[in-house]
Amino acid sequence: MRIAFVATTTAHHGDDWNARRMRGVAERLAARGHDVTVCCTQWWDGDHPAFDFEGVTYRRVTAEPAPRAFLARLPLVLNGLAPDVIHVATDPYLAVSAAKVAGMIRRTPVVVEWWAHPDDTAPPWRRYRAARSAHRVFVPSRTVETTVREYGADPDAIDVLPDSVDMAGIRSAPVDTRADVVYARDLDEHANAEEFLLAMAELRDREWRVAIIGDGPARPDIERTARDLRIDDRVEFLGALDPEAQRPILKGAHVFVQTATWAPFATELLRALACGCVGVVEYQSGSAAHELVEEDPRGSLVTSPQEIADEIAAAASMESWTVNEAYAPYDHDAVLDRYVDCYERAVDDYGLF
Known part of the structure; x- marks a missing residue:
């Protein structure tokens, strides 16, 4: 399966909780044989448009932090990758809408990873739009699931996918x-x-x-x-x-x-x-x-x-x-199986419409 992750920043930019979570899932998917690309702001040296690390390809959307340019260029980058599923981290929320443009062009489902940071200053309308426009929403716990429901996500489209351990x-x-x-x-x-x-x-x-x-x-x-x-x-x-x-x-x-x-x-x-x-x-x-x-x-x-x-x-x-x-x-392999099942379900469901 070809999986494209979307995140303006990664664990290579800053070692926070959500970045560590995304990196772990991406690398374990790659180790299992999936084709994984992370569309992000460049963090590697040189003028290379892409960089391979631990089996994952990191694809440059912008060379420097530039939210508006990132959102404008993202659909073109995703379209060139032709993924089976697009997996968006909710930072920024508008990336969900930008990714959905590419998803509509290529008939590719967009799933959103939601983690609800308390210091989030995004306007509420952005959260509502992101929660309602994704084909599926991945949350790490029932506590975050409650938050996503409050923003209007379809309860039947929410998957609780916990962190994992070795x-x-x-x-x-x-x-x-x-x-x-x-x-x-x-x-x-x-x-x-x-x-x-x-x-x-x-x-x-x-x-x-x-x-x-x-x-x-x-x-x-x-x-x-x-x-x-x-x-x-x-x-x-x-x-x-x-x-x-x-x-x-x-x-x-x-x-x-x-x-x-x-x-x-x-x-x-x-x-x-x-x-x-x-x-x-x-x-x-x-x-x-x-x-x-x-x-x-x-x-x-x-x-x-x-x-x-x-x-x-x-x-x-x-x-x-x-x-x-x-x-x-909660073992890595067991939780990764759940991710893959959710991706496959998103692809199958999208094909029905």
Whole structure:
């Protein structure tokens, strides 16, 4: 299958959540033998119109960030690729309309990946148009599905496609017992790790070691909170670690705590649960993390630092695991199968009209 992704920026421009998600899906599709091209702003050196990386072809739409020029040139670029399906990231929303022009010319379905960032400043009419004009809308969680429905997307055209983890890599990873409790996420304005540290301070009379994985602009404030609470000697800040480096630490830990105020899908939590951690999630209206523990008998959903502390203490009586096979349906291959099924359904449905 020929799949054309559309994104003004990619993980090569900036390592944010949605860019990492798109890159992972694109590279896994290419590894499976699909012909994958990402139409984007140029990020590679030289004047080459295209660049191959990890099996994926990156096709230049514009050489520099220029939204209007990108939208104007996009239909021509897509038309030249002749894809079977066009997969658009919702940044900017108008790219959906531009991609649909090419889709109409070549009778190609347009699917949209929607992730609902809280700092989105696009006018509401752009969101409504994008949600209603796509043939199918891909969302990472039921929480984001609710948002897309509010913008008028057809409920029957929405597919929930979660993030995925490497179960084989988790099973084979060694165990690093440096931490009992772990927090992992980009340390940005939505991290809310101070709530986690307040909970750990409630347990200062117990023996525990904490690892905080991640980096970002909020890290100095989080480190200051640990010092102010006088628990900094028991909290290790490990910085940003790739998934391979996280696995041993998560397999050696007993509890993973999620407190972030925004998460269209809690990827780090999923990885921790698959590594056998007991999950403790503080409910946040802008986060989908609760969806992962609602049906997990080892997980819990709380609403305050005191409740986080109580659940961590209660988890001490639970058996320590290093793998949780209940999360095998979130393996990379299993989730990729769902993507391919959705692409094929979009192509078949489009052919009916």
